[in-house]
Amino acid sequence: MLTSKTLLLVRHAKSSWKNIDLDDIDRPLNQRGFRDAPDMGQRLSGRLLIPGLIVSSPAVRALATARAIGEEIGYTDDIVVEDNLYGAAPQEVLDITSEFDDRLRVAMIVLHNPTITELANMFSIESIENVPTCGVLVIEATAWSHLETARLMDFDYPKNLT
Numbered sequence: 001m002l003t004s005k006t007l008l009l010v011r012h013a014k015s016s017w018k019n020i021d022l023d024d025i026d027r028p029l030n031q032r033g034f035r036d037a038p039d040m041g042q043r044l045s046g047r048l049l050i051p052g053l054i055v056s057s058p059a060v061r062a063l064a065t066a067r068a069i070g071e072e073i074g075y076t077d078d079i080v081v082e083d084n085l086y087g088a089a090p091q092e093v094l095d096i097t098s099e100f101d102d103r104l105r106v107a108m109i110v111l112h113n114p115t116i117t118e119l120a121n122m123f124s125i126e127s128i129e130n131v132p133t134c135g136v137l138v139i140e141a142t143a144w145s146h147l148e149t150a151r152l153m154d155f156d157y158p159k160n161l162t
Contacts, residue, residue, distance in 0.1 A: 005141045007097060007150070008044065008051060008108040010069065011116045013037040013134040015061040025086060029064045036134040036158040037065045041072025043156060049138065051075065051108040055096065057085035059112065065134065066110040085111045090118045100144040107144075123152040132157045 013033030029037070044050070050073050056066040058081050066079045084092050093115060100107055113131060120128040123139050131137065135157035141150035 003105060005100075005104070005144055006049065006106045006153075007137075007139040007141065007147065008049060008106065009093075009116055009119055009137040009139060010040070010065060010108060010110045011113055011131045011133055011135045012057070012059065012062040012065040012110055013040075013068070015133075025059045028060050029068075033061065033065070033133065034068070037068035038072050039158060040134050040136055040156070041069035044069065044136065045073045049073075049106060051106045052104050053077070053080065053100065053107045054110070055080045055082050055085070055107065056110040057081075057088075057112060058083050059086050062086075062110045062112065066108070069108070069110075082109075085109065087112070088115050090115055090122060093119060094147050097147055098145045102144065104144070120152065120155065122148075123150050124155075125152075128155065131155075132159065134158050 013029050013036045015027045016030035054066050054070055054075055056062045056079050116131045120131050120137050138154035139150045140153045141147050
């Protein structure tokens with residue numbers, strides 16, 4: 001019996017540009033980011049979309065987003081930091097997911113634009129111009145190694161009121 005797989009692709013929450021001397025990878029979340037990430041975690045929790053694995057880009061803003069969402073959904077395992085997610089191409093993300101354990105039913109990856117928008121358009125019938133900060137894509141597939149045939153089931157973001 002095949003069990004569907006759910007991949008949550010999350011764009012990091014809004015980051016701060018306050019300190020222009022910081023390298024891009026070191027930029028933290030701003031006030032809105034610290035508000036939006038827990039809110040999106042509550043939305044996921046309310047929909048019972050609780051990942052058994054969270055993987056994040058090493059960027060400070062991505063890890064902070066992963067931690068904030070993880071805290072809201074009761075995720076207690078370590079967040080896996082995948083260096084290749086910083087600046088990854090869509091295929092690199094698919095390569096990472098193809099290594100996931102088949103017993104895993106729900107996984108979350110926190111990454112960056114433009115990659116997440118490119119992935120959104122790979123899985124969606126409709127064109128998505130931009131995945132906003134802290135936007136969440138819910139992708140459903142039959143297997144981690146076959147995400148090329150997956151489809152976008154939902155797209156949520158902080159300013160989405162529906």
